[in-house]
Every structure is written in structure tokens, then in C-alpha cells.
Amino acid sequence: MNIFKKMKGTTQSPPRVGNSEIIWSWIGAFLGIALVGSFQSMIVDSIGRNLLIGSFGATAVLVYGAIRSPLAQPRNVLGGHVLSALVGVLSYQVAGDIIWLAAAMAVATAIALMHATKTLHPPGGATALIAVIGGDSIHHLGYFYALIPVGLGAVLLLAVALVVNNIAPQRRYPEFWF
């Protein structure tokens, strides 16, 4: 019975943010993803790398849309992405023949490692997963995947967050660094 009672929920949804928040979130995400994307076409394309990976979309939600969240702080963004990338690559190397196993190991271990290092950053789960299911172009990178695209992309998103979130009058970022 207790299980069903818990399933009903206990509280309500937080209030909707104001319109200026929505606009600043949009501006930040636009500039952040645009910067990573243009970096790719300007620089990384020349060395045949893909800089724009799916998990950056999720990071953008946090660093531009929920900037007070502990999950969105620099320690979490950088630590979460890089550690998860390493875990993802390792999982593929260890169990890459059985994709579902490598994928599950990558995501689960990434979460555990992020918890243990106080770097929990939800997009890290996607970063780890992409290391496994991202196809040959990702697999060829090996552990370098943690540096480019993951590390570099995270740094760029963070740089935009630092500027945009502190230009906005009612915002400040970060809450803490490390």
C-alpha cells in the first residue's frame, strides 16, 4: 500500500519562471550551442572531429536554464562530462562486442563515479552512452574523446554561461567553482 501511496506524489510543481528568465535561457543556449557548432566548422572539421554531441543539448538546459542547480556548476559540468566520457570509452573497450551491456555499464558507472566525485551532471550519462553507441567516428577517438569533443565543448558552453549569466541583471553564475 505504501508503494502506491508514494506513487501519488507528495508536493507540487515549482512555479513557472518569469519571462526574462525564459529569454535569457534562450539567449544563453543559442549562443552556447552556436559557439560549439561554429567552432566545429571552423577548427575541428579540419582535423575531422565532431564537436557537437547530443549531451551538450542537455548541458545547455542546465547551464542556461537552471543555473542555480548544483548540477549546473562548473565542477559538475567539466567533471561530469570528462569522467563520464572516460567511463564510456572504457566500457566500449571492455564490452563493446555486446552493445547493450557496454551501454548499460557506461551509463550506470558514469552515474556512480559522478556521485562519488561530487560531479553529478545528468548530461554526463549521455556522454558516456554516446561513447558506446556513437559509431565508428567516436570509437576511433579512443580516450581522446574525453578531451575533444567532450572536454572542449564543455569548456565552451561554460565560457558562454559565465558571460551570459552574469550579464543578465537578475542572474549570477556560478554558485561555486570546484
Place this chain on the structure above:
Amino acid sequence: MLTDDDILDAMQAMHGYVDITPGTFKEIYSLSYDLALKRIRSLGKAEEIMTSPVRCLTRQMSIPEAASYMANYGISGAPVIDDEGVVIGVVSEKDFLRKMGLPGSAGIMSVVGECLTVNKCLVAGLRSLFVEDLMSTQPIVAEKETTQAELSRIFTEHKINRIPICNSDGLPLGIVTRSDLVNSICQMV
């Protein structure tokens, strides 16, 4: 008591997206409130903050003598002891005011005002009195093991400003004033 609406309004006033539900906030609030209460309740004992030794008046002291004594030591109140050294009362500025026919809440300006308008020195009437005529009897005292939380309750309940700390025989060991307690809590915070 904090309501859900208060929390929702506060979250809204913070502008940014707050990554927490009102329920979780309430849980954190109530847990930390309990912890703060526990910390305050576990504040030390009276002996840790009392001033010791305490300057006492004797019951036979004349009022001019007592007033000079208090002025010399910069104290606004003191326990009164009998011949055996047992605390039998407390004298404070309020007792002086009351004896001068002023309410206990009166301040120095009331005395000055009265003196100038009535053209008579209110204090003069006290000249021939003794401490025992002025003191509040049945003094509220505490022991050195009394907790600071309990002291704070006594201050509030009895609307007093100082509590003599006595041993089981009623002999004074020290005194705790409101400001001693406030300082102690400030240090904790």
C-alpha cells in the same frame, strides 16, 4: 508556520529556476530548523558564561553607599546577601526607580524630567534607606549547572536582566546577565 504558498512565493521571487520542489525545501527547512534548535539547546551551562566572583551588596548597606558601589564597579544591579553570605534579594536600577515613584520602565530622562518639573530631587528620599528596603526579595537564582536555554527561559518568563548563580546553600558563585547570554549565542552562531 511556513506554508506551501510562502515557499512558492519565495521561489517565484528568486526569479531563476530553482531546482527543488516545495516539498523538498520544506523537508530541508524543517530538518535544519530542528538541528539549529538542538544546537541552541545544547549550549553550555551557566558556569561557562557567568561573571565570577560576583559583586554583592549587603542588606544593611545604606542606599548612598550601595549606589556608589554600583557606580564604581559599573554595574546596574547586584545580588544582596545576608550575614551568612546567602543571597536574599537582588537590587537593580528598576528598584531604585520604583522607590522613586517611577515605573520600572522609566529611564534617566524620566528622572531628569521629574526633577526639573517637580523641582524636587527624587533621589533625596532614598538617602535614609537601606538596601533591604529597596531590594526585590525572593530572588530568582540558578545553579551553575543550569543550561543556557533554561536561563534564557527564566529571563523571558520573569522579565529580569540578571540571574545570580548560587550553590546549594544559596551562596553566590557568579552572575549571568542577558548580555552574557546574547554574547554566548552570538559566538555559537
